[in-house]
Amino acid sequence: MLEAFHNSGGQGTLFWVSIILYAAAAIFSLALMKNPKVCTLVSNGLCILASVFGIATSIIDIAIEKIHTDLYVFQSAIPYLSVDIRLDRLSSFFLLCLSVLVLCVSIYAIGYVSHYFGKRNVGVLHFLYAAFILSMIFVMTSGNAVFFFVAWEAMALLSYFLVIYESEKEENVNAGRLYIIMTHIGTAFLLIAFMIMFSYTRSFDMFGSSAAIPAFAKNIMFVLFLLGFGTKAGVVPVHIWLPYAHPAAPSHVSALMSGIMIKTAVYGLLRFVFSYLGVQNTWWGVAILVLGIVSALMGVAYAFVEKNIKRLLAYSSIENIGIIFIGLGIAFIAKAQGNSLVCGLALAASLFHCLNHTLFKGSLFLGAGSVHFASGTKNMEELGGLIKRMPVTAVLFLCGALSISAIVPFNGFISEWLTYQSLFANILPGHALINILTILSVAVLAMAGALAAASFIKLFGISFLGLPRSERASNAVEVPGVMNVGMGILVTLCLAVGLFPMAVLQMLDRVLTGFAGISILPQLKNGWLTAFSPLSISGNAVSPAVIAGVFAGVILAALVLIRIIGGKRRERKVGTWDCGFESLNARTQYSATGFSKPVKIALKILFRPSRVVKTEGDLVYHPESIQYLVGIEPIFERYLYDPISKLARSISHKIKYSVQTGSIHAYLIYILLTVLILMFYNRIA
Amino acid sequence: MSSYLDILSVLLLLSSFVLMANKRIKSHIRTFRFQSAMIALAAGILGVNSLIHEGRVDLLVVCAVIIAIKVIYIPRLLHRVYANVEYKVEKDFFLNIPILILGCCMIVVFTYFALSKTDGINTGTENMRVVNSVSLILIGLFFMISRKKAIGQIVGFLVIENGIFVTAMFATQGMPFIVDMGMFVDLLSAVMILGIMVFKINEKFDSIDINKLKNLRG
Numbered sequence: 078m079l080e081a082f083h084n085s086g087g088q089g090t091l092f093w094v095s096i097i098l099y100a101a102a103a104i105f106s107l108a109l110m111k112n113p114k115v116c117t118l119v120s121n122g123l124c125i126l127a128s129v130f131g132i133a134t135s136i137i138d139i140a141i142e143k144i145h146t147d148l149y150v151f152q153s154a155i156p157y158l159s160v161d162i163r164l165d166r167l168s169s170f171f172l173l174c175l176s177v178l179v180l181c182v183s184i185y186a187i188g189y190v191s192h193y194f195g196k197r198n199v200g201v202l203h204f205l206y207a208a209f210i211l212s213m214i215f216v217m218t219s220g221n222a223v224f225f226f227v228a229w230e231a232m233a234l235l236s237y238f239l240v241i242y243e244s245e246k247e248e249n250v251n252a253g254r255l256y257i258i259m260t261h262i263g264t265a266f267l268l269i270a271f272m273i274m275f276s277y278t279r280s281f282d283m284f285g286s287s288a289a290i291p292a293f294a295k296n297i298m299f300v301l302f303l304l305g306f307g308t309k310a311g312v313v314p315v316h317i318w319l320p321y322a323h324p325a326a327p328s329h330v331s332a333l334m335s336g337i338m339i340k341t342a343v344y345g346l347l348r349f350v351f352s353y354l355g356v357q358n359t360w361w362g363v364a365i366l367v368l369g370i371v372s373a374l375m376g377v378a379y380a381f382v383e384k385n386i387k388r389l390l391a392y393s394s395i396e397n398i399g400i401i402f403i404g405l406g407i408a409f410i411a412k413a414q415g416n417s418l419v420c421g422l423a424l425a426a427s428l429f430h431c432l433n434h435t436l437f438k439g440s441l442f443l444g445a446g447s448v449h450f451a452s453g454t455k456n457m458e459e460l461g462g463l464i465k466r467m468p469v470t471a472v473l474f475l476c477g478a479l480s481i482s483a484i485v486p487f488n489g490f491i492s493e494w495l496t497y498q499s500l501f502a503n504i505l506p507g508h509a510l511i512n513i514l515t516i517l518s519v520a521v522l523a524m525a526g527a528l529a530a531a532s533f534i535k536l537f538g539i540s541f542l543g544l545p546r547s548e549r550a551s552n553a554v555e556v557p558g559v560m561n562v563g564m565g566i567l568v569t570l571c572l573a574v575g576l577f578p579m580a581v582l583q584m585l586d587r588v589l590t591g592f593a594g595i596s597i598l599p600q601l602k603n604g605w606l607t608a609f610s611p612l613s614i615s616g617n618a619v620s621p622a623v624i625a626g627v628f629a630g631v632i633l634a635a636l637v638l639i640r641i642i643g644g645k646r647r648e649r650k651v652g653t654w655d656c657g658f659e660s661l662n663a664r665t666q667y668s669a670t671g672f673s674k675p676v677k678i679a680l681k682i683l684f685r686p687s688r689v690v691k692t693e694g695d696l697v698y699h700p701e702s703i704q705y706l707v708g709i710e711p712i713f714e715r716y717l718y719d720p721i722s723k724l725a726r727s728i729s730h731k732i733k734y735s736v737q738t739g740s741i742h743a744y745l746i747y748i749l750l751t752v753l754i755l756m757f758y759n760r761i762a
Numbered sequence: 763m764s765s766y767l768d769i770l771s772v773l774l775l776l777s778s779f780v781l782m783a784n785k786r787i788k789s790h791i792r793t794f795r796f797q798s799a800m801i802a803l804a805a806g807i808l809g810v811n812s813l814i815h816e817g818r819v820d821l822l823v824v825c826a827v828i829i830a831i832k833v834i835y836i837p838r839l840l841h842r843v844y845a846n847v848e849y850k851v852e853k854d855f856f857l858n859i860p861i862l863i864l865g866c867c868m869i870v871v872f873t874y875f876a877l878s879k880t881d882g883i884n885t886g887t888e889n890m891r892v893v894n895s896v897s898l899i900l901i902g903l904f905f906m907i908s909r910k911k912a913i914g915q916i917v918g919f920l921v922i923e924n925g926i927f928v929t930a931m932f933a934t935q936g937m938p939f940i941v942d943m944g945m946f947v948d949l950l951s952a953v954m955i956l957g958i959m960v961f962k963i964n965e966k967f968d969s970i971d972i973n974k975l976k977n978l979r980g
Binding site for chain 1: 856872873875876877878879880900903904906907915972973975976977978979
């Protein structure tokens with residue numbers, strides 16, 4: 078360990094301090110299990126401290142000139158099993174995202190976890206939480222594939238235990254089971270890819286050369302990496318675990334899972350495919366782009382019809398990972414065609430969106446946690462009117478929703494704008510098919526953006542506006558201040574990044590220079606408040622700060638004008654006109670299901686909505702009760718996963734009855750045949 | 763000496779054919795006893811040989827142990843086990859005897875084919891002995907497959923063990939003493955456990971027909 082301090086610079090020391098603090102948080106949370114209050118304070122306090130060190134580490138590492146820093150290399154006596162921790166600017170960037178999120182989430186958790194006191198063992202939760210963060214740090218900083226794999230598996234297992242933390246609920250256990258199956262299938266693909274990597278290069282070094290791997294093996298490895306990392310990222314069609322697992326975990330953990338865990342897949346793709354294998358064929362990029370398009374559209378379409386707040390956010394994560402993959406796909410295509418400017422721009426766009434998604438999805442999951450904390454339900458149909466009862470949470474949630482809907486001056490706008498720009502820049506004469514695909518993805522991205530905005534209008538409008546739809550919603554009170562502080566920091570960062578995008582772009586430029594050898598900053602012209610399109614031909618530019626300023630100015634001017642023209646307003650409070658019926662109540666409001674109905678009908682081909690009307694009573698015009706059920710068909714479960722699981726089940730059933738017969742004679746025959754075949758093989762070989 | 767060993771090797775193979783043709787359990791045990799005696803004889807011949815040329819006595823000790831365990835103790839144990847379980851005359855095998863004998867012949871031919879190119883054992887008569895003893899192993903396994911009653915399985919298992927022992931002995935002119943002894947201890951405990959299991963099977967299923975064990979499957 079001492080050697081490690083000597084080997085590395087200042088950021089190395091900071092890194093180890095943060096690792097030790099996280100480990101201490103894990104240990105103390107188990108030691109102080111008996112006293113939940115102290116345990117929560119100590120554990121989260123240590124995590125907050127550790128994350129501050131983590132932020133410092135990553136900022137220093139991005140700022141200094143040295144590209145690679147070996148933090149710790151330990152060769153064990155067992156061959157190829159070595160602990161190898163390295164920091165380069167790409168890892169530092171993801172470490173920065175993680176640390177910022179952990180800082181806010183840990184502050185939030187001090188308040189949020191209090192509702193588990195006396196019900197569940199909080200010490201275990203904090204232990205898993207800290208260990209989960211540690212495993213993600215090691216995924217981001219490991220230097221060889223074996224250690225990466227160990228950290229990756231640890232991350233999967235720890236997050237599984239966090240998903241089933243509230244294990245008394247049947248649905249959580251089922252969600253956890255689905256998650257662990259899917260993630261292990263993904264890991265299996267990675268394992269095969271690592272084995273191929275080793276069989277050609279005789280080395281597990283992630284930073285080494287892949288020159289010894291022939292082209293066809295690289296193609297196979299790409300497909301394996303895409304499937305393996307895609308499962309973790311939750312791209313359609315291997316997304317099915319995500320909408321169940323993310324809502325099942327405690328909300329601050331959901332924020333981590335959705336905010337950063339699925340990004341480790343993006344890191345893996347960049348590290349292993351972009352950097353290690355090197356982009357070889359154009360179709361690699363096309364495959365990623367197509368997955369991105371499908372995920373963006375499907376994710377947001379399902380988000381729009383969802384009633385559970387946290388599940389809506391989880392589907393929206395699928396959409397955002399789709400947008401990130403669109404950027405990645407363009408980067409891969411451009412790289413394969415040798416267009417380094419577009420490649421750099423697209424990479425910047427997708428990394429920027431990673432950061433943004435970390436910030437706003439983190440804040441939204443924390444907001445959903447606050448709503449659940451205050452009202453005890455995640456079902457939108459039972460909420461409503463929360464803006465009166467929890468004003469601070471409502472404002473913060475609104476800001477998060479604006480960010481994710483890509484509204485100026487929040488951060489979501491910048492990265493989506495950059496993604497659009499890189500898509501437009503990728504339209505070049507001579508590549509007809511790719512041009513068509515690119516134009517299609519522009520259209521899909523636009524549609525996804527519109528649907529995302531609609532989803533968050535629905536989420537905010539149904540849950541926070543109007544009248545409370547249930548007892549629980551009307552009894553909700555504002556959450557403890559410390560929870561709003563955690564969420565507030567994230568929302569402030571969303572706004573700051575949105576107003577000063579160039580600061581982030583400068584950082585991203587250093588990341589790209591270190592990692593891909595591309596610098597886009599000279600092409601971004603100048604300006605501190607303005608993000609310029611790097612296209613020299615059109616000179617597109619956008620400045621969120623100016624837009625925000627003008628917008629505020631216009632509103633102010635309008636208010637002043639109204640005051641001057643209209644004179645002093647008199648405020649009067651009367652009930653809403655109710656057409657002469659009885660007074661309006663919560664039942665007369667627009668419901669979440671009703672709000673999404675038009676889109677459900679318009680996208681009938683995707684949702685295949687079903688409707689059942691049950692009428693009880695003899696009288697046609699005056700029935701005793703009418704029951705109206707609407708549902709959508711889960712097409713992926715029904716047409717992809719059900720047949721596969723049925724097939725697996727029938728095969729195992731057949732094996733049970735035809736191979737594993739229970740007859741000793743049959744087993745002896747298997748042995749005899751095996752011996753005979755082996756003897757025969759030995760003879761002819 | 764070599765011609766004695768050749769004759770013994772052929773006799774061993776012949777005894778396994780005889781075993782396959784036996785219908786009654788008592789004759790199974792008798793044939794096994796005969797086979798074990800042949801092995802003891804072979805070990806004795808090799809032992810005398812090594813005593814004269816190298817001054818080693820271990821193979822003679824092995825010969826004595828074989829006589830004690832395989833010729834005297836195990837057949838007696840099997841007789842006792844068989845006497846204690848209920849005796850029912852019923853068809854014990856799946857295929858009829860001629861087909862089984864034909865199968866054995868095919869196994870010998872196959873073994874000859876499989877080993878004909880193997881290096882190191884392909885010199886002169888050694889090859890014939892190894893082919894015979896490897897066939898003995900496979901015929902033992904085939905015998906286990908062909909019989910329904912649990913005692914048939916025990917005898918088959920013992921024949922496989924005999925085959926392995928003879929193969930090792932012919933191929934190496936006597937294995938290290940401690941390995942031989944270890945094998946005997948193994949064998950002894952295995953046969954005792956199998957004997958107890960036969961009682962248990964008989965107790966549970968009112969028969970020693972191992973086909974009925976299918977019911978155990980979940």
